[in-house]
Amino acid sequence: MTTVRLTLQQIHDLSYDALRKCGASELQAGVVAQELMDAEAEGIRNVGLGYIHLYLNHLRCGKVIGDAVPEIVRESAAATLVNANHGFCHTAYMHVEERLIETAKAQGIGMMAIHHSYSAGVLGWFVRRLAQRGLVSLMFANSSKAVAAHGGKVPFFGTNPFAFGSPRQDDAPVVIDMATASTARVNIVRAANEGRSIEPGHAIDAQGNPTTDPAAALKGAQLPVGGPKGFGLGLIVDLMGGALTGSNCSYEASMFSTSEGGPPNVGQSIIAFNPDFYSDDYLAHLETMFTAMTEDNDVRIPGARRHSLREKHEAEGVEVPQALLDKIAELSA
Structure with missing residues (x-):
């Protein structure tokens, strides 16, 4: 190659x-x-x-509007609702990032909700930026349907990722960024394009049978990570990213993977915390914990x-x- x-x-x-x-x-x-x-x-x-x-x-x-201009719809002392106007999620986030940081530092907590939005890409990108500014954060982003509910046979939830970020004393931020499906959909698409099988436990075919064939998986549904636990996490993300922000839930959104259906109107929510509001020694305590966790082993900090x-x-x-x-x-x- x-x-x-x-x-x-x-x-x-x-x-x-x-x-x-x-x-x-x-x-x-x-x-x-x-x-x-x-x-x-x-x-x-x-x-x-x-x-x-x-x-x-x-x-x-026109599934994403190239000249969209994000706008703040509603705000309080600690919360901001921003309309992406069917443009990119990242641009809507940047429109409100400084306000989110200011409110979190002043109030101890700040929240940003984005609606009329689009695919969020790498959620770690958002929480890493906040960690670099001294904030702990959680992010939820729903996506178009691809994953069966636990016990279901058809796609209902998106891969619905969430992320966590935290600053460290003298090191790169902690970043945890994961889909609530057993694997990201793009991994199955890539396996199909490369003509190779996927691992068992990731998907079912259109008849609801387990499959390792990525082409069959794409016609069927992915599975939540950890069975009912992943189902619960995917549900939380759909409610936090979709319903709570006034956006579509996964089953209502147009597919990310095609050009049909118009803007998906998914959503994202980000909650940022000022650790200094809650603890006098958060960073020192975190580092003590990490030292204990990684001592004499191969544990890697996310x-x-x-x-x-x-x-x-x-x-x-x-x-x-x-x-x-x-x-x-x-x-x-």
Whole structure:
């Protein structure tokens, strides 16, 4: 496979140019290009350049509105509701990020809810930014249906990820970012494209039978991680990201994976906490806990791998398949 080594700045510029050519405004393209670059920096290709084809197709067909301008709908001392106006989630978030930080630091807690929104990509991107500003945070983002409810046979929930972020004393932030499905949908799509099987326990076919065939899985449904526990987590995300924000729930949203159906109108909620409001020694206590947890073993702190890959890719660049670059060029022509 032929690859090309690109700097992170080149990945940013490539993403920005492609988004602009497909109809994204400078406002929308600038933020999304930053998020895509950061995904590549942290080794998350499946929602980095490997995901941009969906953004480009959806800009072309109007599933995401390229010139949308986010606006604050409602606010209180600690909460803000922002309308993404069917533009990118990342741009809506950045429109309110400083207010979220200010309210969390002043009130001890702050919340941002985003509706009329779109795919959130890497949730770790959001919570990492807040951790770098000294805040602990939780994020919930629902997505179009792909996962059966526990005991069900058809897609009902999205892969519905959630994330947690926390600052550390002298180290990279803690970042936990996970789907409530047993695997991300993009992993099944990639397996289908590469002609290989998926592990047992990830999916059922259209008749509700377990399958390791990714093509059959895509016609059937994914399964929640941990059975009923993952089902409960997926439900929480759908309520926090969808119903609570005034957005669609997963089963009501148009599919992320196609160009049909118009904007998905999914939503996101982010809750940020000022640790200093609640504890005099949160960071010191966290580090004491991590020392005990990692002593004389191979435990890795969540977020550490992302950070090490970021350092590596900042120094060395990122290998990108030429076929992927050709596909991006074709879609943005």
